[in-house]
Amino acid sequence: HRNGASDASVASRRSTSSAARNDEGAERLAAGDCAGAVSYFTRELEAAQNAVGRRGADKLASLRAGRCEALSRVGAHEASARDARKALELSDGAEGGAEGAALRAEVLCLLGTSLSRRGISEGATEAFEESLRVADDAPSDAAKDVAERASEGLASLRRCEVLRAELDAGKYKKEYLDALDEALDIAPASIEWQVAKVSFLAGRRRWFAVANCCERIAARAVRCDGLFEGDLADANPFPDVPPARDLDADFFAPKDDAGDAAPPHLRTLSPNAARDAAFRLPPELLPQYLRALRLEERYKAAVAAGTALAEFDVGRSSRGGDVGGGGDDTFAENRRFHQEWDKLDRTIKLKEEGDLLFRDAYYERAVALYGECLAIDGEVDGSSILRQSSSWPVASPKANGAGGKLHAVLHSNRAACFSSMGRYDDAVKEASHAIDIHSMYTKAILRRARCRAKLGRKEEARSDYDRYVALVEGARRAPYPPPNQGSACYFDMPSDVSRMQLDAVQREMDELGLRSTATRNGSGDFMARLRNLSCCTKNAQSQVVTSPFSLNSVDDSDKPGRRLSGGRRVSFSDAPDKPPLIKSRPAFDHPIDAPSVMDANTDYYEALGLALASSTSNSDVKHAYHKVRSSLLGFAYESRQHTQVVPIAEHDSQLAREFHPDRNSSKEAQRRFQEIQLAYTILGDADKRREYDRARARLDP
Numbered sequence: 001h002r003n004g005a006s007d008a009s010v011a012s013r014r015s016t017s018s019a020a021r022n023d024e025g026a027e028r029l030a031a032g033d034c035a036g037a038v039s040y041f042t043r044e045l046e047a048a049q050n051a052v053g054r055r056g057a058d059k060l061a062s063l064r065a066g067r068c069e070a071l072s073r074v075g076a077h078e079a080s081a082r083d084a085r086k087a088l089e090l091s092d093g094a095e096g097g098a099e100g101a102a103l104r105a106e107v108l109c110l111l112g113t114s115l116s117r118r119g120i121s122e123g124a125t126e127a128f129e130e131s132l133r134v135a136d137d138a139p140s141d142a143a144k145d146v147a148e149r150a151s152e153g154l155a156s157l158r159r160c161e162v163l164r165a166e167l168d169a170g171k172y173k174k175e176y177l178d179a180l181d182e183a184l185d186i187a188p189a190s191i192e193w194q195v196a197k198v199s200f201l202a203g204r205r206r207w208f209a210v211a212n213c214c215e216r217i218a219a220r221a222v223r224c225d226g227l228f229e230g231d232l233a234d235a236n237p238f239p240d241v242p243p244a245r246d247l248d249a250d251f252f253a254p255k256d257d258a259g260d261a262a263p264p265h266l267r268t269l270s271p272n273a274a275r276d277a278a279f280r281l282p283p284e285l286l287p288q289y290l291r292a293l294r295l296e297e298r299y300k301a302a303v304a305a306g307t308a309l310a311e312f313d314v315g316r317s318s319r320g321g322d323v324g325g326g327g328d329d330t331f332a333e334n335r336r337f338h339q340e341w342d343k344l345d346r347t348i349k350l351k352e353e354g355d356l357l358f359r360d361a362y363y364e365r366a367v368a369l370y371g372e373c374l375a376i377d378g379e380v381d382g383s384s385i386l387r388q389s390s391s392w393p394v395a396s397p398k399a400n401g402a403g404g405k406l407h408a409v410l411h412s413n414r415a416a417c418f419s420s421m422g423r424y425d426d427a428v429k430e431a432s433h434a435i436d437i438h439s440m441y442t443k444a445i446l447r448r449a450r451c452r453a454k455l456g457r458k459e460e461a462r463s464d465y466d467r468y469v470a471l472v473e474g475a476r477r478a479p480y481p482p483p484n485q486g487s488a489c490y491f492d493m494p495s496d497v498s499r500m501q502l503d504a505v506q507r508e509m510d511e512l513g514l515r516s517t518a519t520r521n522g523s524g525d526f527m528a529r530l531r532n533l534s535c536c537t538k539n540a541q542s543q544v545v546t547s548p549f550s551l552n553s554v555d556d557s558d559k560p561g562r563r564l565s566g567g568r569r570v571s572f573s574d575a576p577d578k579p580p581l582i583k584s585r586p587a588f589d590h591p592i593d594a595p596s597v598m599d600a601n602t603d604y605y606e607a608l609g610l611a612l613a614s615s616t617s618n619s620d621v622k623h624a625y626h627k628v629r630s631s632l633l634g635f636a637y638e639s640r641q642h643t644q645v646v647p648i649a650e651h652d653s654q655l656a657r658e659f660h661p662d663r664n665s666s667k668e669a670q671r672r673f674q675e676i677q678l679a680y681t682i683l684g685d686a687d688k689r690r691e692y693d694r695a696r697a698r699l700d701p
Contacts, residue, residue: 025066034074035227041067042230058100061090065103068110076224077114077189079235084111101138105131105146109153116157119190128154160186167196176200177484188220195284202288205403205437206488211292214285215269216252218277223249238280242312247276265483266490274301275308287336294344295377295404296489306341343376347406350376354413363417367393370410370417377402395426399433405489408437412444415451424451438489440471442497446505453512462514468505472497600695604679621683 025044028037045063048056064087071080087107091100112127128150135147163183166172172179180197187193194217201209221237222244228236251273252264261267269277274293281289293302354369371393377400395418400407415430431448434441449464475495487493509515608624610616682688 025063025070029066029070029073034070035223037070038067038074038076038227038232039229041070042232046230057090061087061107062103064090065107065110068107068114071227072110072114072117074223074227075189075220076227076235077117078237079228079232081111081114081118082235084108084114099140101134102140102142102146105135105138105143105150108134109146109150112150112153112157116153116160117187117189119160119187119192121157121161124157125154128157156186181483191282191284194282198285198288202292204488205401207292207295207404208488208490209265209484210288211268211296211298212265214281214289214292215274215277216264217282217285218280219247219249219252221280222247222276241279242276242308244276244280246270246272247280248273263480263483266480268298269301271298271300271304274298275304278305278309279312287340290337290340290344292404294340294347295402295406297405297409299344299348302344306337306344309337310341346376347373351406351410358413358417361420363421364393367414367417370414371396374400374407374410377407395429396433399436403437403488405438405491408434408441408444408489411437412441412447415444415447419447419451419454424454427451428455438487438491440487440494441489441492442468442471442494443492445471453514458512458514461512462509465505465509465514468494469502469509472502600692600699602675604675604683604692607675607679608683610683616683618684618686621680621689 025037025040028034028040041063045060045067048059048063051057051059064083068080068083068087071077071083084107088104088111091104091107108127108131112124112131115121115124115127131150132147132154135143135150160183163179167176167179167183177197177200180193180200184190184193184197194213198210198213201207201213224237225244228239233239247269251269252267254264255261278286278289290302290305293299293305350369350373354366354373357363357366357369374396396411396414399411411430411434415427415434418424418427418430428448428451431444431451434444435448438444445464445468449461449468452458452461452464471494475493475497479495481487506515605616608621610620610624682692
């Protein structure tokens with residue numbers, strides 16, 4: 001604990017009383033082998049369960065007290081409190097004396113500690129006060145040590161109650177999370193405090209921190225694996241869960257020789273360890289954890305955890321047991337679990353397909369798929385409260401409210417698509433949405449700077465370039481932010497930018513005439529000036545972090561399109577700044593001045609596959625236009641409201657290969673796409689359509 005004594009110091013302070021109870025148990029506790037001590041005391045209790053008389057009761061009380069201490073130190077506070085109560089019952093009526101009083105005082109203190117660790121103040125206060133009273137009547141060094149610990153326990157308990165009252169009263173604003181952490185330091189096993197912290201983080205879209213918080217709770221819980229045997233079996237908070245194979249209880253422990261390792265609040269579990277963690281979370285936290293894995297694009301971890309939970313259901317139901325810590329529903333039957341699993345499946349598929357389309361330069365369709373993926377987290381009961389996917393080829397009106405790496409990347413990918421289509425204003429809007437979610441998103445900051453430069457908005461572009469440089473330079477001095485500070489996401493961070501990349505950006509600024517004198521000359525007050533920029537409201541040094549997966553060492557396994565076992569493709573990263581091969585924009589993305597090229601000799605109805613003009617409505621024109629254009633792109637179009645990415649007929653597929661300008665640079669291919677666009681431009685406008693129909697009538701009376 002940050003504010004408490006270490007296990008070693010506590011063991012040395014308790015050595016006298018522990019040795020008095022049992023030499024071997026005390027040795028295990030002093031060596032830090034709490035699990036071994038619990039197993040030892042459990043075996044001894046089973047062997048002595050038939051002991052009778054006062055001496056037998058005293059022995060059982062001593063063994064209960066020893067196991068109570070071991071359970072408390074390993075984090076099994078509920079079982080520890082139960083042992084403490086039984087030890088008190090056994091010692092009640094025992095003969096007086098310093099040793100008996102010291103034992104009773106210590107058991108009372110352990111009871112108070114176990115209750116306070118779970119956030120239960122009512123019984124803890126009485127236990128600490130009674131421990132102090134008994135210890136004062138026992139003239140021994142062991143009793144004095146117990147009295148000192150009971151006083152510390154009371155002080156911590158009172159501080160926890162003060163924090164509770166102040167948090168409820170809204171006293172803390174910016175320090176709210178720090179106050180919650182202090183309360184959790186006193187009561188680490190309090191589900192109330194755990195839920196309060198996770199809910200606060202989720203409400204502020206800090207999904208990386210949500211996952212980190214849940215995983216640290218699970219890492220503490222794994223310390224209890226294998227301890228609930230014998231008479232402790234009914235105290236197991238996670239009965240029948242599979243044994244942990246990859247989750248390390250010390251994974252989040254601070255390490256003095258960590259070197260370049262990330263600090264505990266920036267570490268993430270492996271997919272297999274995340275699977276183990278999912279089984280060791282309170283039911284109140286599990287849905288938030290699964291959602292955090294998806295929103296942080298930890299797809300392999302989410303799939304591993306979700307699959308394991310579903311498979312656990314099958315085996316659990318076959319044995320006739322309950323699932324999820326005594327709940328009535330299985331994980332798969334739980335409504336929130338089912339919805340999250342469905343969202344994970346659709347997110348993976350849509351983002352993967354969008355990445356593939358982006359790489360093939362189908363930017364407009366990629367934008368639509370990324371938009372559909374954004375809309376998943378705006379759904380209620382399966383229906384979207386956002387716009388229909390068919391209207392997403394325009395810039396989103398605001399950033400996705402769910403936040404997380406997923407939505408920052410989706411907005412950034414849409415910005416890349418718009419930029420590639422020459423729609424720089426829309427690209428600026430989407431990049432801004434990505435930065436709203438992830439304030440240190442270097443790729444989005446640089447992308448917005450370049451688009452603003454293309455639009456001639458030089459001061460805004462200069463501001464973004466300066467922000468980029470400031471953050472990268474700040475990362476050299478402060479690679480890690482303190483807990484509860486910095487950006488909500490930790491990927492594509494300034495500390496991931498190499499010196500070569502920074503030099504290239506600075507040369508780019510020089511070429512555009514946007515590099516300020518301060519950055520060129522290395523002025524000492526440059527960082528201070530940048531902190532006052534309206535676009536950079538937070539201290540750069542406090543937000544920069546080295547990602548656990550640095551971009552400086554590229555791992556091909558994390559590129560878009562990686563396959564999970566079973567051949568399923570999964571996207572793990574942002575679409576690249578530039579596709580492998582830069583292709584020209586399709587002809588239909590270029591506007592045409594219809595009045596200057598309208599030709600009455602051309603049958604625009606035929607170009608769109610329409611029948612007679614008299615029987616064609618505006619809706620028919622729009623439907624026909626999208627259908628023909630989608631066929632040339634290689635997709636099937638069903639209706640205005642529903643567009644599906646499905647294989648098209650062989651004839652249409654051949655048409656796409658033959659006429660799409662990205663595959664055919666001939667003038668005929670360009671003419672075909674121009675003709676389709678022109679036909680829609682004329683027939684889709686009522687005035688132009690009437691003018692065209694009159695001209696056609698004069699040609700064929």
